[in-house]
Amino acid sequence: MKLKSIFLLVSTILSLGIGLTATRTTVHASRYISGIQLSSNSHYLVKATKTVPVLRYTTGTCMAYNRSHSYKYLHKGSIVYTSRSFMSPWGWVIKSSNVYQPTSRTFYLIARGNGKWYTRLR
Numbered sequence: 001m002k003l004k005s006i007f008l009l010v011s012t013i014l015s016l017g018i019g020l021t022a023t024r025t026t027v028h029a030s031r032y033i034s035g036i037q038l039s040s041n042s043h044y045l046v047k048a049t050k051t052v053p054v055l056r057y058t059t060g061t062c063m064a065y066n067r068s069h070s071y072k073y074l075h076k077g078s079i080v081y082t083s084r085s086f087m088s089p090w091g092w093v094i095k096s097s098n099v100y101q102p103t104s105r106t107f108y109l110i111a112r113g114n115g116k117w118y119t120r121l122r
Helices: 002-022
Strands: 044-048 052-058 067-074 079-082 091-095 106-111 118-120
Antiparallel strands (some): 044 118, 079 091, 091 106
16 A cells, blocks of 8 residues: 555656646747738728838737837838728738738738828729
């Protein structure tokens, strides 16, 4: 009986130790929000009716930790894909095939407050 309880105690300690070492966590890139996923609903083709500034966002671990950077201007007459409605409270997520390509860590956005800056093509 004593041998059985010692074996049970040793196996419990070993399994606990293996479990704790296997679950060590560090910050991985998979913990960040994907810019591709945020831009995935941008499939409405629009044409810019006036020149507006574009912001490049670097994604964080949640929406509150996204960081914005001034990037370029979307000039009048440019054709891009945009989301149907703006991402509250920031603006419209855009993407295009040549300039505004989302990556796993970045996406592009036109901020609110620019008025009616586009007309829908399709």
